[in-house]
Amino acid sequence: MKNIYAIIDTETANGLFSPLVYDVSVIIFDKKNNEYFRKNWLISEVWQNPELMNSAYYAWKMPLYENFETTKVNMFSFICEFVNLMNEYKVTHILAYNLNFDIKALNNTSMKYIQGEFIPETLQKLDVWSMACEIICNTKKYKNFCEEKNYKSDKGNYKTSAEVVYRYMTNDDNFDESHTSMKDCEIEKEIFFKCLKQKKAYKKGIVHNPWMKVNKKISY
Numbered sequence: 498m499k500n501i502y503a504i505i506d507t508e509t510a511n512g513l514f515s516p517l518v519y520d521v522s523v524i525i526f527d528k529k530n531n532e533y534f535r536k537n538w539l540i541s542e543v544w545q546n547p548e549l550m551n552s553a554y555y556a557w558k559m560p561l562y563e564n565f566e567t568t569k570v571n572m573f574s575f576i577c578e579f580v581n582l583m584n585e586y587k588v589t590h591i592l593a594y595n596l597n598f599d600i601k602a603l604n605n606t607s608m609k610y611i612q613g614e615f616i617p618e619t620l621q622k623l624d625v626w627s628m629a630c631e632i633i634c635n636t637k638k639y640k641n642f643c644e645e646k647n648y649k650s651d652k653g654n655y656k657t658s659a660e661v662v663y664r665y666m667t668n669d670d671n672f673d674e675s676h677t678s679m680k681d682c683e684i685e686k687e688i689f690f691k692c693l694k695q696k697k698a699y700k701k702g703i704v705h706n707p708w709m710k711v712n713k714k715i716s717y
Contacts, residue, residue, distance in 0.1 A: 500528050503583065504592040504625070506678040506684050508597045509550035510543055515605040516598075519553065520542035520562075521581070521664075522678035524686060528693070533586050537679045539569045542610050557678045565679065572610040580617060589621055594659045594685040596624040597703045624679050625685050627704035628692040629662050634711040639665060645671065657708045659685055666691055 509516035518540055525534040539562065543549050550556050570578070582588070593599040600616050601701045607615035631637055634657045642665050643649060648656040660674035663684050675681055692699065 498589060501533075501586055501588045502526055502528075502590045502689075503588045503620075504682050504689065505585075505599055506593060506681040506685065507602050508555060508676060508678050509553065510546075510549040510556075511601050516602045517543045517549060517609065518606045519550065520678045521575070521603070522682045523668070524679075525582065526686070530690060535580060535679070535682075537565060537567045538556050538575050538608065538671040539567050540567050540575060541571050543606070546571065558677060560562060561677060566646050572606055576607060576611065576615055579615075583617060583620065583685070589673075591616065592623045592625055592689060593644055594625045594629075594681070594686075594688065596622055596626070597705065616684075624670060624702075624704050624707065625689045625690075626657065627707035628699045629688055630657050630707040630710050631699045632692045632695050632697050633662055633665070633688075634708075636650075640711075645653050652673075654708065655714045657711055659688060661714050662688055663712075665706070686703070 503523050505523050507518045508520035509518050509708070510516070520537070520539055522537040523535065524532060526532045541544065549558065555628045557701075600622075607613055634655065640655055643655045648661045648664075650656060658674070659681065660672065663674070664670055666671050666688065674684070
């Protein structure tokens, strides 16, 4: 079976117990980087709730969306469309940078507004963050880069965010991650392909705290 990938990204507001998605994008493509579909949705139950949106870390970016091609839908309509897309394009793998967060946020939003979980269990899961930690970040070259640029946490750990990894890949210290879902999908897809080109083994599925691998003994 041909592998077809759907990379997703979400932006969230703070729900009572867990994040609620207001902005979600998907890009569907294959291993040769042929792109079949892309779309950005704004989830109306959250997007149109001022109290929730005031709690969003990136709420100040809301006016930017006027310049984006977006579709405003309720959560039920989004889920129906998403599942149909997965079936139409015969998607085999769902990806994200920190996939665990995006799945939990989408499932939580779905449970709140339509009382059902979201991600189809038939999709294989790949965490691009985990891949990057194993293949890109856990090398002497990347760690030297972080030492030189001081890309380290307060506790002295090497940073492994999509923003820092993309800076490393592009040698662009001025790059700032957009934290709008479609633009983040685009750079995370580039990181995914950078990992694939290395032709190295990586752990599949949900991986918790992959940054910890980078802060152990260096693997070459």
